[in-house]
Amino acid sequence: MSREKISPSEIKLKNRQMIYQYVRTNTSVSKQDIVVALQLSLPTVTQNLDYLKKQNLIDTSRKIKNTGGRNATAYTYIKEAKxxxxxxxxxxxxxxxxxxxxxxxxxxxxxxxxxxxxxxxxxxxxxxxxxxxxxxxxxxxxxxxxxxxxxxxxxxxxxxxxxxxxxxxxxxxxxxxxxxxxxxxxxxxxxxxxxGYAETWSDHRVKNGFYISLSNSVGGSIIINQSIYEGDTQKGGEIGHMVVVPKGGERCYCGRYGCFDTVCRASILDQYTDGNLEEFFVLLKAGDKTAEALWDEYLDNLAVAVHNMRILFDGVIIVGGYVGAYIGDYMDELCARVDAHNPFDDCAKDYLMQCRYKIExxxxxxxxxxxxxxxxxx
Ligand SMILES: [Zn+2]
Incomplete structure (x- = not known):
């Protein structure tokens, strides 16, 4: 087995990315902090910090207070640089x-x-x-x-x-x-x-899993090894068209009947409140009987989909989209319904989560x- 050779320019790029990443994660650091943490030479660190400064990606206008000796320059990450x-x-x-x-x-x-x-x-x-x-x-x-x-x-x-x-x-x-x-x-x-990409990118705990998007239509994305798996023809994760009501289901926008989209798109809920989903959840919280009945059926259908995704991927399941933004208070109930389907001994609360990006x-x-x-x- 031969090890792949890394060229000097690749090493240089890698060092620069490591240094930038370190400053990004630690917000404000001294040059010495970087040398110690990354085990790089002082000239390498200096050269790369100069480059990042020149690109206006880091700020050097502040000092880190030292006890004794002179104060060191604080290298601070500028998140709005780009x-x-x-x-x-x-x-x-x-x-x-x-x-x-x-x-x-x-x-x-x-x-x-x-x-x-x-x-x-x-x-x-x-x-x-x-x-x-x-x-x-x-x-x-x-x-x-x-x-x-x-x-x-x-x-x-x-x-x-x-x-x-x-x-x-x-x-x-x-x-x-x-x-x-x-x-x-x-x-x-x-x-x-x-x-799904936004969720994976911002949360590195999501290694393998599935993002369910419950918006005006239902979609999803498959995350494998922290990247999106699109499938051979870019249709991977299109769970909106899984058939969940094999007989007597409603017509889907795709022209078929009984698709998952027909039971879990956001309008199943907000058709009751003139398209205002926020209002639906206000009524639900207030104990409105119709809203409760709609939600009860919706959660049952969602639980089946979550269960199926888990059985297929054995990874994290993120509930997102418009409905995902409001589901926080109902996660325990959803978990209980998912667990009722599960033949294994893992618990939904350990792998099922609400999306982090709730707005847009x-x-x-x-x-x-x-x-x-x-x-x-x-
Ligand atoms: Zn369909």
Whole structure:
């Protein structure tokens, strides 16, 4: 067995990334801290810190107070040094977020608008929402890494075209058409992929698992070894179309009957409150009988899906999407229902979790695509 040779330039890049990562994780450190922690030579550390400073990625204006001797320079990570924007276009909304290098959402702009990619006015609106979030988050052209455009459909590997957009009938649309009025570097991202990606990226405990997106449609993404598994034809994780009601089920938007989407999309709940999901959960908490009955059936169906995912992947299951944002208070109940199906002795509370990104996870994930690329190329 021969060991792969690492070239000097690869070592150099790796050292730089290690140093930057160390400063990012520890917020504010001295040069000596880095030398000791990473076991690198002082010249290597100095040279890389100088480079990062020149790139405006770290701040050196503060001092670390020493007891005795002179105060050392504090190297501080600047999370807003570079930013990315994510925009999520759905049936009724155009929502955009600004995301910093730590994955924090620092700005949100939402606009109600009917999905209409053939209408030039609609395309202009997408461009305006992106420009507005850029302005609000005060991102300069130079610091903007790119714009991720999340769409409710399957997207080609290179982010250039929509392979399957049945929910809103836009199969075949291209990035260039959708982003006509976005004058920045951009790409398309599949929406349920984006949300799962945001969760994995921000939480390294998620090694293997499944992200269930419970929004206007149901989707998901499979996470294997901390990266998204898309399958041979980019349809991996499309659990919305698992058949869960084999006979007598409702018609799904895909044209078939009894799909998981028909029992667990968000509108199953918020059809009772005129499309206002927050209001649904307010009524549920207040003991409204209809809301309780809808929720009871919804949780039963969700428990079956969670159980099936666990049996398949034996990993963490993250409940996300619009419904995932409100499910916190009901996780114990969901866990109990999942455990009732489980033939093994593991408990759902140990592997089932609510999503971390509760606001605009999908748009955030589309932006994080550019953040991650940047961090890997420093
Ligand atoms: Zn379906």
């Amino acid at each position: 930013m990315a924007i994510g925009v999520y276009i759905t049936a009724h909304h155009i929502n955009a977020v600004a995301v910093d290098l730590s994955g924090n959402v620092t700005g949100i702009v939402k606009q109600q608008s009917q999905f209409a990619l053939d209408d030039d006015e609609y395309l202009k609106k997408i461009g305006m929402v992106v420009k507005e979030v850029k302005r609000q988050a005060e991102i300069s052209d130079e610091n903007l890494l790119g714009v991720g455009i999340a769409v409710p459909g399957l997207v080609s590997d290179d982010g250039e075209s929509v392979l399957y957009g049945m929910t809103l009938d836009f199969t075949g649309k291209t990035r260039a058409e959708i982003a006509e009025y976005i004058p920045y570097h951009n790409r398309l991202v599949h929406d349920s992929y984006a949300a 996870a999908t748009a955030a994930g589309a932006a994080i695509f550019f953040i991650d690329n940047f961090l890997n190329s420093i």
